[in-house]
Amino acid sequence: MTSRAGPLAAGWHEAGSGRRSQYVFTRDFATADGHRVMVAALTPRQFADLATMARLARTFAFLERLLPADFSTRGDLYTHRATLAALLAPWFARRTVADLAAAFAATSVPWTHAADHCGWEPGVPTRPPSPPGGR
């Protein structure tokens, strides 16, 4: 296991066991086809990519002004993770795992089909999920 993937895999297991993850923004979301995907934004760039992908960049910018907060800092991203997740959840809920695979392919955001989380590939930032209902 590489040094980069080691902490990632450990964080995945922490999230799966229900313990608090050491990472800034780690969440699992329900999808339109009844699956769950796990998403981890470990850097400001990854979170910005996630916001752009979900077309929530303007919403998050508005929220930053309102709170005030700065989601490009690890502290504010961690503090407000539940609010950000609440706003992201509907976007994930409207998409299938296949839709999400296509969307994530163009980003730097680590993610995985939650059923596959124990099989995270070291050093691979994005991993195509298994076909829903497939083997």
Place this chain on the structure above:
Amino acid sequence: MTVHVNWREDAACRDADPELFFPVGTTGPALRQIREAKRICRGCPAQAPCLAWALDHGVTDGVWGATTEGQRRAIRSLARAGSS
């Protein structure tokens, strides 16, 4: 997405007048109530989970996590417009 509710135990508003957080109207005394409610929220250790809970549950009335009903409506509206 489910936001856990144990943040309530740490909320600063537990010791405040509940009326402050549910102002009637948007002018005059209500504005003063909103300002005071937000002041309490901004010093509250539960501000972030409180706002998350209000957004998650679509709470319409009152000041939650230092936001008013109108501000939360604007957040939800922006999110819907952007991410649909």
